[in-house]
Amino acid sequence: MATQASDTRFELQKGRMLRAAARCFNEKGYSGTSLKDVANILGLTDAALYYYVKNKEELVYLCYVRAGEVGRESMDRAIREGRDGLDIVRRYLRYHLDVMTGERGPIAIMSEIPSLKPEHRDRVLDISRAHSARFESILQRGIEDGSIAPCNVRMTGNAIMGALNWVPKWFRGDAAVAASVVEEFPQILSAGLEP
Amino acid sequence: MATQASDTRFELQKGRMLRAAARCFNEKGYSGTSLKDVANILGLTDAALYYYVKNKEELVYLCYVRAGEVGRESMDRAIREGRDGLDIVRRYLRYHLDVMTGERGPIAIMSEIPSLKPEHRDRVLDISRAHSARFESILQRGIEDGSIAPCNVRMTGNAIMGALNWVPKWFRGDAAVAASVVEEFPQILSAGLEP
DNA sequence: GCATTATTTTAATCCAGATTAAAATTATTC
């Protein structure tokens, strides 16, 4: 057995597997996706996936953790580079959409959190809630620095994150559409925030 | 508001079943929902559901058809009553959210369309696409009558419908939150449309 | 009340797809 963190081949293949799984889950739904479907994309047999993951539940869990990491990275970068609240929101949306629709995508929609085992479910919920809370605090910051009009940050956050999370539902990998999404979505979603 | 045969005992119970199923699917995910879960809410045994529905696939299908009908009714009413494009958009959002968060709700998130059997899947996709197309044409009408600023109606439609469709993901039946959603969401989602 | 129909339960079976163990292959090390 390899020391997982250092073994590049193992980690590369595992990453490919998570992306293939995310694609399947988004396109075929959870129940409509068998391990065979995921394995086929990789040119493997379903049983081979068990070398990388304990079971299907863990596969889903890791897809969700990965989705969370990608979201956090986009937000980190936006906060680092943005000038004010509104600018950070727009950057976050752009960076995140860029990943979602690009090479590192797709990102799994978290539709099956409740069927994860308790520890995994709680972990994913924590990640998810922390992300929402961070986004709301960016909105709050924007209100305070005058770049965003006063609003209910909870509801506004729900609205924007909802539109964002729904993207994988209709986006199917078309590069032209991807460009259009990255270009226009941030503007569309943040237009209503201006004072 | 066709009440049709829905006042028979059979239809009433079937309606209750669909609402219970929608609630389970939204809260526990599709794979996390057994027929027993749905039956328990109704004080029945899982096998009893087969009196109302051929199988689980049909249960999901009917949840989605019902979601489509509710959406269409809200849109019909908004078009009937609205003054201009923007006003119709706002009314649609309010009417639809009112149903989603009210007594007739919840409405199932369509997460498992791909695992429906072909005829059902195609039917739901048709309904879903028609609904999106109608919404886009309302946006277009708003642009033409000057109530909405020129925009990419496809993308703007995707954004607004995404935020709307995501609501059942975080809304859990709290009446105070429901009031807040119905009150604020339409404004939040349409603020960016004004010229 | 009695016959008929509607609804629900009990008690099984069924089955697709997850999971596993062992064997086979492929890569790596020295």
Add this chain to the structure above:
DNA sequence: GAATAATTTTAATCTGGATTAAAATAATGC
């Protein structure tokens, strides 16, 4: 180029919830 470790496959088993048939109960009409 053996020896060892990493990866994948083959060929089963296992399993939980879906499904079904028949029997039991409740409702309705006459």
